[in-house]
Amino acid sequence: RKEVEQDPGPFNVPEGATVAFNCTYSNSASQSFFWYRQDCRKEPKLLMSVYSSGNEDGRFTAQLNRASQYISLLIRDSKLSDSATYLCVVPSHAGKSTFGDGTTLTVKP
Amino acid sequence: SQTIHQWPATLVQPVGSPLSLECTVEGTSNPNLYWYRQAAGRGLQLLFYSVGIGQISSEVPQNLSASRPQDRQFILSSKKLLLSDSGFYLCAWSHGSGELFFGEGSRLTVL
Numbered sequence: 669r670k671e672v673e674q675d676p677g678p679f680n681v682p683e684g685a686t687v688a689f690n691c692t693y694s695n696s697a698s699q700s701f702f703w704y705r706q707d708c709r710k711e712p713k714l715l716m717s718v719y720s721s722g723n724e725d726g727r728f729t730a731q732l733n734r735a736s737q738y739i740s741l742l743i744r745d746s747k748l749s750d751s752a753t754y755l756c757v758v759p760s761h762a763g764k765s766t767f768g769d770g771t772t773l774t775v776k777p
Numbered sequence: 778s779q780t781i782h783q784w785p786a787t788l789v790q791p792v793g794s795p796l797s798l799e800c801t802v803e804g805t806s807n808p809n810l811y812w813y814r815q816a817a818g819r820g821l822q823l824l825f826y827s828v829g830i831g832q833i834s835s836e837v838p839q840n841l842s843a844s845r846p847q848d849r850q851f852i853l854s855s856k857k858l859l860l861s862d863s864g865f866y867l868c869a870w871s872h873g874s875g876e877l878f879f880g881e882g883s884r885l886t887v888l
Binding site: 672704711712759763764765767768769 | 811
């Protein structure tokens with residue numbers, strides 16, 4: 669089993685839709701989690717961090733379920749500009765981080 | 778504010794040639810430094826990380842090496858490139874909180 673697993677998608681949704689991605693992790697000791705956004709042929713950039721049960725920032729909500737060891741990212745009212753790959757990241761010991769393979773989202777007009 | 782610079786942005790190299798990618802961080806001291814590689818359509822694979830000058834940990838056996846000659850400088854090298862070394866190489870820094878800050882990446886094509 670991979671340390672971090674994501675549904676690769678792709679997710680193709682119309683503008684205005686609500687879409688959710690899930691990410692499961694294997695290390696039950698992990699305390700913090702991150703969602704990064706990566707545009708095509710660009711570097712990943714931090715979207716949201718999750719330290720407790722969840723975090724909300726505008727149209728984006730990240731939730732953590734420690735019992736089931738998964739985190740989710742919910743995007744409401746999708747915009748064309750939300751089209752990207754979303755990476756789930758789980759830090760481990762010694763400052764290292766494990767990345768999921770990413771979920772690709774395409775928002776269509 | 779902190780910035781991270783990585784170069785070159787793009788390079789095309791023949792099999793068997795050497796490689797040197799350089800990364801520098803500004804605006805912070807004693808950062809953790811990382812080299813990641815991303816194959817097409819895949820997630821990021823950690824290659825090397827460093828918690829201080831001269832301290833390098835290798836995550837994946839391969840023909841690549843890394844060095845940290847100065848606190849905020851991280852170099853990725855190879856003596857002889859393989860076709861399988863092609864990919865998108867990303868340098869990153871952090872202060873151990875888990876949040877990573879990436880350079881703009883170096884896209885390597887080995888022919």
